[in-house]
Amino acid sequence: MTDSSANLDLPFIQASQAQKHVTHNEAIDILDTLVQLSVQSRTTATPPATPSAGHRYILPQGAAGAWAGHDGAVVQWGGEAWRIYPPKTGWQAYIADEAQSVIWTGTHWAGLLSGALEVERLGVNSAADETNRLAVASDATLLTHAGTSHQLKINKALPENTASLVFQTGWSGRAEMGCAGNDDFAVKVSADGASWTTALSLSAATGLAMMPQGAEINGPLSGTAILGSVSQTAGALFERGETGDGAYFKLANGVLLCLSPDLAVGAISTAAGSLFQSAALVWTFPAAFAAPPTVTGALGIAGTWMGNGPTAATNCSVTALSYQSVTDGGAIRITALGRWF
Template sequence: MSDLSAILSLPYLQPSQAQKHVTHNEALRRLDVAVQLAVTDRDRTIAPGSPAPGDRHIVAPGGSGDWAGADGQVAVWEGTGWAFHLPQPGWRAHVLAEAATLVWSGSAWVADVPAMLDRLGINATADATNRLAVAGDATLLSHDGAGHRLTLNKAEDSDTASLLFQTGWSGRAEIGTTGDDALSVKVSADGSAWTTALSIDGGTGRPEMPGGLVVQGTLGGSAVQAGAGDTTAGRLLKVGAFGLGAGMLPGVESFTGDGSKHCGEVDRTGFFLAATDALDTPLAGGVFHVMHLEGAGEGAAQVALGTFPASAVGAVFTRARAAGSWSAWTRGYGRANLLGPVSQTGGVPTGAVIERGGNANGEYVRFADGTQICTRTLTLSTVAPSNLSAAWTYPAPFSALHVVTAAPDMNTVNSTAPGLTSVGQCAPSNETTTGATIALYRITGLTDFAGGDSAVVRCLAIGRWF
């Protein structure tokens, strides 16, 4: 027969055993730990500094010091040292710091919660019908990293899956599939008589309002436009009114009387589609959506947005009418045409706003207002003991030159014979609209440049390209 019990390893008293009280007391100590097991906490890896006799803790993974090698065990302070008890599968321990009960699975302490509950009440009493009952100021259902879907599933289409809103336990509104698979919204004033305010058919998606629709104002008869061109104030728009939902330039034929579809002869505010056979569009043969804004007297404005061909897609054109005559269409600027080749006719820009380019002679930037900036990093070499020089041909010619300047790279100047203390000004000469000479001079009377000297300068020229 074993000297220890099978479950808690309690020592048995033996026949003719001396000092039986020692064995008996050891068994009592173990029972004192295991029976009604409650521990202070379970997140410590080292023993507390000033424990009281009987203090119990579950040693957290990574125990060290006095608790080294006791991970998961129940540590008990016995007044002079720590005693450790290895739990058996199924042991339960209540953690006071967490107000939670744990179960030893054989390898770890886990929450003592059953895998499935037949009912749950949170601050409320659950019953056979309301198996989940919650009483509180609010209920939060949130995502766990993505979306969140609340599913209400019913067995048959004749059953109900809905959200019921009550006042004093009396129904007032219900949203869901009640008695069929159509989504409905129902309301009640007393919880017994219900009215369907909205029903959406599951097959067609078409909403119906069996109770009718209340509109503040007059609807029907004279409240509806007599035709797409009816501009009577207060009337309900028909399809085609204001150009919405209609074909190309609706009604224009009736304005001109000649059957043409002419952008310039629209005489009422609206949106119109001008296809390839329409006249007076920004680009012949293009397709545009035209917004016409009729003003006072003979004033008007039009905005055209291109949809065909590719060169017109997304392009915006505007023009205005004054004294009976339309101005030319002007293309607006956007990301598609802000940068690109600049051009002009008679001083009026006809291309992009900013053009940037470059070649072996440097880089240039041209603006639609005529401004041009040229830059280059140029290496000067010795042409005379008094200076380093090089010719600069601009990367793009000017029509008028305003300023040419250059600044030396002091690191390269320091490597020349005169060095930093003996060089003077860096200046251009022989400036033309196509190029200039850039030179770096030494101070008169000081050290000359040597034959192999060179220096780097950064050149800038500003002027106009037209």
Template sequence: MSDVSAVLTLPYLLPSQAQKHVTHNEALRRLDVAVQLAVIARDVTAPPASPAQGDRYLVPAGASGDWAGHADEIAVYDLNTWIFQAPVAGWVARVLGEDAQIRFDGTAWQDGAGALQVETLGVNGAADVTNRLCSVAPATLLTHDGAGHQLKVNKAAAGDTASLLFQTGWSGRAEMGTTGTDDFAIKVSADGAAWITALGFDGASGTVSGAALQDSPTDTGAGKLARAEYAYGPGNLLGTVSETGGTPTGAVLESGSNANGHYLRLADGTQICWQQMTSSAAGQTLWSFPAGFLGGTVPVVQATGQVQTAHFASVGAPVATGVNFSVWGLSGARVAYATGLVAFGRWA
């Protein structure tokens, strides 16, 4: 039979032992160290010059004096001498000078994440095998330790779920995270059973989809967000107009000019052309439009003489590509005068 206990190596009293109080007191001294273990500091490398009875320190590596060779042991000042107690794996100690908790793992003292390892932890509530960390409180604070702070939710594989779930009466109402894929999504539910992906963000491209977004150029549902290719702004207001079935598919306004004049096209199919030309006294003058009108349609054309001696201007029957015009003087004959020409019609 051993003379000491298996865990704390407390000395046993032996049959017919003399001075049993010595052995008993030694066991009490060791219990005095281990029970409700708290040390003043763990970074003091030399024994204090004037310690008080019962002062306890965790001896660090490289300690000197009476503490030399006792790294990781508990030094206790008792009966005017330093007594050392070697820790056992699983011992937990409070470092009073730091207000920190540390744990001995069998090799070294650990702090931070290694200081507390439990299967479940409930703060003012019961944790279980699924919700292993439970906090029942008006609020939960996670803050920085001198700089930034990250809350990390990790999953094993792309097909798993890493998300934040918001509930009402333990029934889901909103969820955000990577659910079933590595694409990020924000989902909502009215009953906790049927879910709608309000916004989804493609993990490769960063582009957005979802019920909260326009799904076509003609989708003007209330409360929906506009898509860049369906809405208009400085980047696509001006450009080449186009349409499909009456729905614009290009810019809102298109303008241009060439030797035949200027033109303006609107996304609704309207087109305006204008030019200033000099008429001929010998006969009609052809104005070829700077941009053609829709085939089979007849644009409305106006011609105006630009000098006071002109009597009136006239145009022939316009076609999609151009029109003939003349200017008549007060004498009743064709004259060569500067003429303003405007044509209204459709390009689509």
């Protein structure tokens, strides 16, 4: 008969042994240490100066003092000295200061779930099923980084499949965002969970944004997409500029408005039937039209007005008219309205 048990090395009471209670109590003490094993920590490397009875520790690498040379062992204060127990493969322990359980692999203590974990379903405070294989009932769900960045990936097999996030009220869909039925990213809304309306769509091929229902904007607009260079294919909504010939204002829909500076007009004294006119004045537009625009203008002198002459896509000719001869013609301002394409 051996002197101790095979697994926990509990001492046996021998035949005709004196003071059998000593051996029995030692075995009880070992059981009290190792059964339902819970330790204070596995990072304390030096024995505490005033150890508490019953406190157990797993020794880390580089343990010192009375623990030196026993890395990985389980220790407990015995009242006068530290009892040291080398672990065996499969031992489990709860780490109090980490609130997690570990297992001795034969070489080191590892978390119970440190390896790969694969389950068919997982319900956290909720029942998972064949469709919702992961179900979580909670006030919040946190997905965070492991040092730098974090990505949440929703993958689909083919473009015609769906990869999206659906937001519900009482299990009835109200909003969906993602790639549903194609690879364009879309945001859809619903009032009843049955009929859906696309509010925003972003083309996967071009990145262009489309709002089929239109948009209501109550705040300010800014940026080069609002005021910049307009184009028939891509550009800003509005364009404005100034040259020595005046100012212009272009709209993306093709409208062009040109404004002249104050243009000096000479004397309105040349007879023209019952009227008097000035010499012809040619104004070059600050931006060219696609075709001759509509030209209007006015003088700052009572009883005078502007008369139109030949108009082209790049300039116009005007005269000042009056019912009476005016020796000082003053200034005229001209407006041209047309299209730039």
